Amino acid sequence: MSTTVSGLRAALATALPVCAATLLLTGLLSGCSSGSGAGKGERAAASEKAAARPPAPAPEAASDAYRRWGLDKPLAAPPAPPARKLTESVQAGGAPLLVRRVPTRDKVVFVTIDDGAEKDPEFVKMAEDLKLPLTMFLTDDIARAGRGYPYFDRLHALGNGVHNHTLGHPNLRTLDPDAQRRQICGQQDALAKRYGARPTLFRPPYGNYNDATLAAAGGCGVKAVVLWEATMQINDMRYAQGGKLRPGDIVLAHFRGPKELKGTSMTRMTANMLRSIQKQGYTVARLEDYV
Numbered sequence: 499m500s501t502t503v504s505g506l507r508a509a510l511a512t513a514l515p516v517c518a519a520t521l522l523l524t525g526l527l528s529g530c531s532s533g534s535g536a537g538k539g540e541r542a543a544a545s546e547k548a549a550a551r552p553p554a555p556a557p558e559a560a561s562d563a564y565r566r567w568g569l570d571k572p573l574a575a576p577p578a579p580p581a582r583k584l585t586e587s588v589q590a591g592g593a594p595l596l597v598r599r600v601p602t603r604d605k606v607v608f609v610t611i612d613d614g615a616e617k618d619p620e621f622v623k624m625a626e627d628l629k630l631p632l633t634m635f636l637t638d639d640i641a642r643a644g645r646g647y648p649y650f651d652r653l654h655a656l657g658n659g660v661h662n663h664t665l666g667h668p669n670l671r672t673l674d675p676d677a678q679r680r681q682i683c684g685q686q687d688a689l690a691k692r693y694g695a696r697p698t699l700f701r702p703p704y705g706n707y708n709d710a711t712l713a714a715a716g717g718c719g720v721k722a723v724v725l726w727e728a729t730m731q732i733n734d735m736r737y738a739q740g741g742k743l744r745p746g747d748i749v750l751a752h753f754r755g756p757k758e759l760k761g762t763s764m765t766r767m768t769a770n771m772l773r774s775i776q777k778q779g780y781t782v783a784r785l786e787d788y789v
């Protein structure tokens with residue numbers, strides 16, 4: 499849903515005048531004089547105004563944005579997402595799917611960012627400029643610290659999903675089923691309260707889980723437990739298999755700052771990651787469109 503809005507916004511931005519795009523997206527009919535209720539005179543006045551306006555930014559704006567963040571060229575547009583999501587087969591309250599890699603032949607990978615420690619405002623600008631699809635897995639204790647959730651609200655407002663990574667980042671395998679349930683369902687409740695819907699995706703800290711984890715996750719509304727096979731390090735990617743990306747790879751990254759990245763910023767790490775994705779002939783798609 500949020501995906502569709504951001505995709506729609508990008509499509510509309512090129513296809514329609516700003517006013518019409520805004521109208522379609524917000525459903526507000528009153529703000530645009532060229533709306534369907536406008537009279538002929540008003541419409542003519544509006545089109546004169548439009549003619550007087552400077553021309554819309556040329557398409558090179560996208561490559562300019564990429565250059566600003568140190569990338570030679572924009573990411574390719576992802577192909578149309580599949581008609582059916584993987585989780586459509588999951589019954590409410592039933593066992594969630596376990597997803598390490600998305601089954602697809604598309605040359606796409608998915609960017610996931612965990613925990614929520616670093617809250618670099620530059621990264622929000624980058625995500626906004628590049629219209630980068632990303633999926634967040636937040637731990638309540640970690641996300642809450644410092645600037646707190648308002649930082650992630652901004653990324654969410656760009657159409658990016660916020661999902662569950664427990665309340666306190668424990669190794670779930672060391673906890674009994676009740677304690678696991680508190681960790682997972684507690685964060686489901688907190689995120690539902692903040693973002694209006696229960697997350698459908700869950701990632702166990704360290705990728706550690708057992709049967710009780712899956713039961714707890716399913717019981718509190720999780721449709722898929724999302725793991726990974728590719729990891730973004732400070733400057734390069736690590737792969738669980740084969741030394742390169744494969745279609746449908748889920749790339750794990752973290753909200754980390756110069757202290758954890760040996761002086762590298764989150765935006766530079768992201769640029770390195772995107773460069774590597776491009777170089778290998780892939781683009782970034784939105785995980786929620788597939789799973």
Ligand SMILES: [Zn+2]
Nearest residue numbers: 612613703704
């Ligand atoms: Zn984590």
